[in-house]
Amino acid sequence: MMKTDVLVIGSGIAGLSFAIKVATAKPEATIHVLTKSNNDVGNTIKAQGGIAVVVDKIRDSFEQHIEDTMKAGKGINDPEIVKMVISQAPERLYELINWGTSFDANELGELELGLEGGHSQKRIVHHQDLTGKEMETKLLQKAASYSNIIFYDHYFVTDIILKKQESSTTCIGVRAIERKMAEEVSISSRITFLATGGSGRIFENTTNPLVATGDGIAMAHRAGAKISNMNFIQFHPTALYTKNQHSLFLISEAVRGFGAHLVDSTGNRFLFKYDTHGELATRDIVSEAIMRELQRSGKKSVFLDCRHLNPEAFKNHFPTIVQHCLDEGINYENDLIPIVPAAHYQCGGIQVDKFARTSINQLYASGECAHTGLHGANRLASNSLLEALVFSHQAAGKVVEKLDSILVEKLQQEAALQIDQSKEENDILNKFEKELNHLMSYNLLYTSEENEKKKALVKLNFLDEKLEKLCKNKYLEFFELKNMIQTAIIILEHAIKSKFFNKKKTYKFSN
Structure with missing residues (x-):
């Protein structure tokens, strides 16, 4: 206790x-x-890009940041919450600075502002x-x-x-x-x-x-x-494609804001077919455009092209990304960087x-x-x-x-759990997690028909029941997988019931 x-x-x-x-x-x-x-x-700790704050009151405004947020969210955001968050941003930023957080500055000592997809102005405060x-x-x-x-x-x-x-x-x-x-x-x-x-x-x-x-x-x-x-699971369009790997390295949105192009296997920039903002379209639009191109071509990835950018400036802005790519045998000055969309934000x-x-x-x-x-x-x-x-x-x-x-309540003593882990149960967990990952794809969530989602939901509920029956010992990995399966069930239940995706067809690309 x-x-x-x-x-x-x-x-x-x-x-x-x-x-x-x-x-x-x-x-x-x-x-x-x-x-x-x-x-x-x-x-x-993995966040690369930065924090969106209206700092430049001459070119930018709360109103523009609010409008960009509402547009990205397809207008189903809560307007009062959007206004509250964005209007507090400068104060919260300077609290971070007072607590010792360092952000990049220009030669005049002013905060350096980056540009990312969906933003109408440079307003991303960052630390490389x-x-x-x-x-x-x-x-x-x-x-x-x-x-x-x-x-x-x-x-x-x-x-x-x-x-x-x-x-x-x-x-x-x-x-x-x-x-x-x-x-x-x-x-x-x-x-x-x-x-x-x-x-x-x-x-x-x-x-x-x-x-x-x-x-x-x-x-x-x-x-x-x-x-x-x-x-509403957001897929980040530019995760570094790595064969047979589940968790992928993120290539920040800021790379496209810096001027990188998104190209197919033949070197063609294809995003302008889907949105006039091209590489600076919002993440959902870029992710779906990539998935459509991959379905048409049968390829495993599309590419970020950074070869036309100033190499020293790029390296100074994105040292972590540059080093990771080099570790993978990819030189941004000469090579295209293979990327795919990956689940990023809930x-x-x-x-x-x-x-x-x-x-x-x-x-x-x-x-x-x-x-x-x-x-x-x-x-x-x-x-x-x-x-x-x-x-x-x-x-x-x-x-x-x-x-x-508020009073602190006295808790009742609960029966102790058996939390030892057997090899047999560990094998079951690994098998079930692979089944879960195989089911929960971008295509299931965003391009499949309702009946396909319902079939997947039946499989998830079956996994949930089998997990409880087969694993008698309630150790950490059991609870993690239980939480993942139950969260996946909620995601699919909400997807099936969602009026937004089932009826608001304007969100989907036209053929």
């Missing part, structure tokens, strides 16, 4: 910025931050192609300076503990597995804050790390929280209000696991880090206001 005032699950930008703000305002409160791996593993790593490093350093923020690495949260009354349901803590000792623990908390990230590992190809298994979505769903728009998630509150009392969610209304059907590039900062800020203010009035 453990107890804390505030329990944060996840240590990316959403969880850390929230913890720092609560710790600052409530130095007497204890804040536990749980991560299922090391505290620097997750999607935040390592923006996420810079933010994560400085946020971890800042959090470590607070004595009341305590990190617990290698704690895998399995379920939310609820107190149910006639008119409401309240989160009073969680159950978790402490991986190093293979022990189960119950943790009581006044406030529980989900910052568990996305679900990319579900899919055939992804840019996400291995920890992105939809844990927060599945836990919240099992607890009865409202989940919205999970069918636009839907746990339904929250403008203070990041879920439909369950004392349970909050922020970052990629939350559905805030900002993104609509498709996230505008570099709006995700901004979203996490704003909603964690909103949540911190509300939590600080009410924390003292």
